[in-house]
Amino acid sequence: MIQLDNICFSHIANDGTSVPTLQNLDMHIRENEFVSIVGPSGCGKTTLLEIILGLTRQDSGNVRINGATQNQTFGWAGYMSQSDTLLPWRTVLRNVQIGPEIKKIPKTEYEPRINKLIQKVGLTGNETRFPSELSGGMKKRVDLIRTLAFNPEVLLLDEPFGALDAQTRENLQQDLLSLWREEKKTIVFITHDLVEAIMMSDRIFLMGSKPAGIKKIFDIQIPRPRQYHVQFEESFIRLHKHIRQTFESLSGNQS
Amino acid sequence: MIQLDNICFSHIANDGTSVPTLQNLDMHIRENEFVSIVGPSGCGKTTLLEIILGLTRQDSGNVRINGATQNQTFGWAGYMSQSDTLLPWRTVLRNVQIGPEIKKIPKTEYEPRINKLIQKVGLTGNETRFPSELSGGMKKRVDLIRTLAFNPEVLLLDEPFGALDAQTRENLQQDLLSLWREEKKTIVFITHDLVEAIMMSDRIFLMGSKPAGIKKIFDIQIPRPRQYHVQFEESFIRLHKHIRQTFESLSGNQS
Amino acid sequence: MTLDQKILWTRISLILFGLGMWEGFCVCGIIDPYFFGQPTSICQDLWSMIIDGSIFFHTWITLFEAMAGFFLGAVFGCVAALILGMSPFWAKVLDPLIMVVYGIPRIALAPLFILWFGLGLASKIVFAFTLVFFLVFFNTFAGLKNMNQGMINTIRVMGAGRRQIMHKVILPGISPWVMAGLKSGMGMSLLGALVGEYIGGNAGLGWMINSAAGLFETNRVFSAIFALALLVMATNAVFNKIERRVLKWRPENINL
Amino acid sequence: MTLDQKILWTRISLILFGLGMWEGFCVCGIIDPYFFGQPTSICQDLWSMIIDGSIFFHTWITLFEAMAGFFLGAVFGCVAALILGMSPFWAKVLDPLIMVVYGIPRIALAPLFILWFGLGLASKIVFAFTLVFFLVFFNTFAGLKNMNQGMINTIRVMGAGRRQIMHKVILPGISPWVMAGLKSGMGMSLLGALVGEYIGGNAGLGWMINSAAGLFETNRVFSAIFALALLVMATNAVFNKIERRVLKWRPENINL
Amino acid sequence: WAGDLKKITCAEAVRGFFFLPLYVAMGQNMFQEQGLDVSINSAQGGPLAMQALLSGQVQFCATGHGQVANMWEQGKSTKIVNQMQDKCTFYLVGRPEIKSIAGLKGKMIGCTKIGAETDGVGRYLAAGAGLDPEKDITMLGVGGMSTMASALQNDRVQAVVSWQPLTHRLIKEGKGTLLARLNTMPDSYTHFDSPSYSFSVIQVTDQFIAQNPETVQQFVNAMVKAEQWIGAASMDDIARTVAPFFAGMDFDTIRQSVIEDSGAFTKTGIVTQKGHDTAVAVFTAAKILKKEVPFEAIVDNTFTKNALGQ
Ligand SMILES: Nc1ncnc2c1ncn2[C@@H]1O[C@H](COP(=O)(O)OP(=O)(O)OP(=O)(O)O)[C@@H](O)[C@H]1O
Ligand SMILES: Nc1ncnc2c1ncn2[C@@H]1O[C@H](COP(=O)(O)OP(=O)(O)OP(=O)(O)O)[C@@H](O)[C@H]1O
Ligand SMILES: [Mg+2]
C-alpha cells in the first residue's frame, strides 16, 4: 500500500544550512495494516508522515502509494497533525464537517456520522464553541474526529491521544480499533506510549535518532481483539521490555 | 503556601454566555510539596493553574499565596503552559534565557546553568534554531527548561512531558525530582498519566468533571526516592487501580 | 449605564468639549476665525445647506465615489495579492514596480486620468481605487506570508483544490489582515475621491472644499469637513459592525 | 544564474519592454507625447538635470521630507497604538474620532499647516507624517488584537513589568503587522511630501512636477516621476533588507 | 424643451470673479436661449482645465490669456474666441506695515506658484517700482487664496499677488494694505504701460471650431450678451445674478468684489493686439514664454465680431 525506498531528506534551516533528518529509510506498509512508528523525540517521525503524504518532497528515494509514485496527489489519506491545526474561525461542528464539505458530500448524509463522533469523544454540547474556547485535550479530540469524519482509506495520526486522560484515551483507542476493523482502514500511528503501540498495532517501526532510518520492525503477534488486561500478561511485559531496551540502545546518544 | 478557598469561576464564551468551570473548589498546597492534579480532559485544570497564578481572576472565593491574597503579583512562580508559548522570534537559547533576562541576572551567572539544562534535555546543537525549526517534542523540552531556567520557588507545570518518548520522559522526571529535592521547590503538576502522578507526587488532587471542584485527595505514602521498579510492586498497582476507579466513577458522564 | 453607553457619552462629551474650546477661543480672539472658522457660524452654514438640501447631494456624490473606489480597490487588491502570493517568483520581480506605481503622485497623472476617465464620477472612483488597492494589497500579501502552513496542509491533504483551500483556509486566515487593510483603505478611499474632485468637477464635498477654499470661505470649508466627519463616523460604525462579525471567532480582549 | 539574478533580469527586461512599447507607441503616433511624454525626450531632459545637478537637489529634498515624515509617523503611530492598546476603553471612545482625523483631506487644512509650520520643510514633513501615522497606527493596533495571549502570560508570570513585556513580547510579536504598515507608510510618506510641495515652496520633486505641469512640460513631469521611481526602488530595497532581517525567524515560504 | 438643447461642458480654471460673464450667461439663461445646455466644471488651475479641453472631455475652457499662449508654445494650437476681462484683476497686497511696492525690497512676495501668471505680475510690478525682480525680491509659490492668506498672516511672505474676494477682505479687516491695483485704465497704464491686458478668456480647440462653428457661435453669442448685460446692469443686479455660483459667501462680499473688479469688465469681448502683447509680456517676464507668440496664432475674434454684428 505505502512503500518507501531509500528515502533521504534534509531540512533547510532558516540560516540556509541543510540538516539531514532521514537517511536511507525503507518502509513498507501493507493494506489494512495498523502500524505504529516510535522513536525518540525529534528523530523525524512527523517529517516521515509528511513525506508519505506528499506535503514534503524527499531529496532522494521513492514513495509509492498503491504502486503509483507519490506525486503530490492528495485526498487518499487523512492526517491528524501533531500541532494544533483546527481552523480557529470555525466552530467545533464546522471544523469536523470540513472533510465531507471538501468531498462535497450532502449534509444529510454526513450529519448522523458526525453527531455520533462528537458524542463518542464527549464533546456534545460544545458544537458551537470556537477552538479558542476549548481546553487542550478537547482540541485534540476535535482534531481526531475531524480526521475520522473525513473518512479516508488511510489514516496517518501523529500522537492523537497525547493530551488525553487515561480513561478517555482508552475509550478512543477502542473506538479507533473498531473503526479500523469494521471499515478496513490502513492506519499509521505515531505514539510515544509503547503500551499503546503494542496494544494497537500489527507492527511497530522503530526509528533511530537523527539522521534516522527504520532501525527495527516488531511484529506484534498478540491475537485480536486485545483486551485491556493483556498488558498485565507476562508475554506483553516481556515484549514491552524488549522494545524498550532496543529503543534505549539505539538512541543512547539522546538525552 | 498556596491556599484556595471556595473558588468559583465561569468562562465567558464568545457568544456572551457564561460557562461554569470551577465550583466551590478548595485546595491547599504546602511548601516544598510535590502535588499532581489529575482530572478528565476539559475539567478545568489549566483554568485552575491560571487562577493560582493570578492570570485569571476567580468570580468568588479566595486565593492566598504564602498567606497574602493573590493580587495579580507575579514573579513568584514559573509556569509551563499546555500550549506552545515559545517566542518564535527567539532562538532556543534566547528563549531559555528569557527568565534570567527578566530578573536582570548577569549573563555570566546564568549561562552555565542554562547550558547544563540544554544538555540535559538533549538539545545541544540546537541552540541557534528557531522554534519553527523544531519538532513537537523538542519545543516542549525547550519550554520546560525555559521554566526551569527562570528558577522560581514554585513550579506550575501543565502536562510538561506529554509529547515525549518514554525514555526522555523518565529521564526528565528524574531530573525534575532531583531539582525539587535539592532546591526545595514547590511543584504543582498536571498530568494525564496516573503512573507518572503516583511516581512523582506527595499528593494527588483529583478533579471531577465540569463544573469541577477537588473531588478526592490521595496521599502517596511510597517512600522516596522511588525507583523505576516500584511501579511493578503490588501496592503501587493497587493504588493505581484505586485512583483509576475513583476517577472513572467520578467522570462517568464524560465520554 | 452599560459600557457601550459609557463609551458613547464619553465620546460625545469629548466632541462637545472640543467644539466648546474652539468656539471659546474664537470668541476670546485667541484663534482667528478667519483661518479656523467658528463652530457657530459653521453650524449656521451647515444648517443652510441642510435646508436647501445641497449638503446631502454633495455628501452622497462623495460617498458614492469613495465606496465604489473602495470596493473595487478592496476586491482587486485582495485578488492581486492572492495571485502574487501563489507565485513567489513574480511577487519578487514585481515588488519594486508595484511600489513605484504606488509612490507616483496621482496628481501628476491628473491629465492622463482626465484623458482616460473624463471629469465625471469615473475619474474620482479611479483615484480612490488607486489608493485603496495598494493598502489592501500590501496587507493581504503580508497576511499570506503569515499564514499557518499546518492549517493549509491539513485541508490540502483532504484533497481540497486551490479554490477550496483559498475559500476555506486562506481567506478566513488572512481576514484580520485584510480587515486592517480595509480600515486604512476606507479612509483613503475618501481622500482619493476628494482629491479626484479637486482636480475637476462640479459636485461632491471635495469640490465644495476646493471652491470654498479658492474663495477663502473658511466656514464653508469646515462645513464640508463636518459633513465629511459625519460620513466617516457612519461608515466607520458600519465597518466596525462588519469587522466584529467577520472576526467574531477571535478572543475580543487581549490583556497586554 | 541564481534565483536572485533571474529575478533581477526579469525585472529589468520588463521595465525595458515597457519603455520600449511606450517609445514605440509615441513614434507610431498611437499615443500623444503631449500627454504621455516620450522616453527618449524624458531621458534627455533627465540627463540635462543630472549634468546641472538640479535633479539631485530636488530628489534629496523630497527624500528628506518623506523620510522625516516617515520616521515620525512610524514612531508616533506605533506608540499611539500601543498606548491605546493598553486601554480598550479609550481605544473604543477614540476610534471614530481617529478615523475622522484620518479622513479629513489634508489639503483642506493647508492654510492651517502653513500658519503653524510655514512654507519650508516643516510643513511637508507634517503632511507626510499625518498620512504615515495612521497607516502605522491601524496596522499596529490590529497587530495587538492578534497577539498571542499565551506568550504574554508566560512572560508576565515571570514577573516582567510593562516595559519588559512590551519590549520582549509585544513589539516582536506585532512586528509583521508593523512592517506591513510601514510598507504602506513608506509610499504614503512620499505622496505626503509631494502634496506638501504642491501647495507651496520652491524645491523638491513635487514642486518640480507642479511647475512643469503648469507649463505643460510633460517630459519634465515624467523626468521627475522617473527620479521618484528610482528613489522608491532604492528605499524599497533598503526596506526589504530590513524587513528580512527583522522577520528572519519566520519561515520564508508558505506553500499556499 | 431641455431635451432639444445641445449639451456642452465648460471647464473653468478656478471658481472666481474672473469669469463673471460666464456665470451671468448661466444665471440669466442666455445659453438656453442659444440652444445650449451648459454645465461648468471647476478644475484645479488653468493647466488642468486646458488638459480637459485638449483631451476632449470639455468643449470650452475659461482660463487666462497667457496660459493659452503657453499652450501654443508647447505645440497645441487652440483659439481664444471671447474675452471676459481686459484688465488684470490681480492686486498686490502687502502686510499692514508695508506702505509701498518699493518697501518690499528684500522681502518675499507670494504668488500661486513660480511660473504662474501671478508670478509674472509680481515681478512686473516690482520692476515697475524700481526693484530688481531677480535680486531685490523673492517670489514664493504659496498656492491658492486661503494658503496665501495664512502665509501673509504668519509673515511667511510680506506681500501677495491676490485677487477677489481675498483682497477686499484683507483690507477690510486690516490685515493688509493695497499696494497696487491693475484693473482700471490708469492703473494699467501705470504698471503695464498699456490700456489693456487680455486677462480671462474663453478658449476652444481649433478642431472644435472646424467641426462645430455654429456651436461656438452660439456660445459666444451668449457670452457677448452677458458682457453687454453686465455693462448695463447695476452692481447689485450683477451680484444677485452670480450669487448662486458663490454659495456660502455673504452677499456683501460678492457685491463688493464685483464693484472692485468692475473696471476690468470687457466692453466688447474682442481681444486687442495691445491686450495680447501685455499678457505675453507678463508671461515672458515670468519666464513662462520663451518664444514670440503671434496674435493670430491664438486669437480668433470672428465669433465675437459676428455676435456684435460687425
Ligand atoms: N473562552 C472560553 N469560553 C468558554 N469556555 C471556555 C473558555 N476557555 C475554556 N473554556 C472551558 O473551560 C473548561 C476548562 O478548560 P481547561 O483548559 O481548564 O481544561 P483542562 O482541565 O486543562 O483540560 P485539558 O486536560 O484538556 O487540558 C473547558 O470545558 C472549556 O471548554
Ligand atoms: N525547518 C527546519 N529546519 C531545520 N530543522 C528542522 C526543521 N524542521 C524540522 N527540523 C528538524 O527535523 C527533525 C525531525 O523533526 P520531526 O518533527 O519530524 O521530529 P519528530 O520525530 O516528529 O519529533 P517529535 O516526537 O518531537 O514530534 C528535528 O530534529 C528538527 O529539529
Ligand atoms: Mg513530531
Ligand SMILES: [Mg+2]
Ligand atoms: Mg489543560
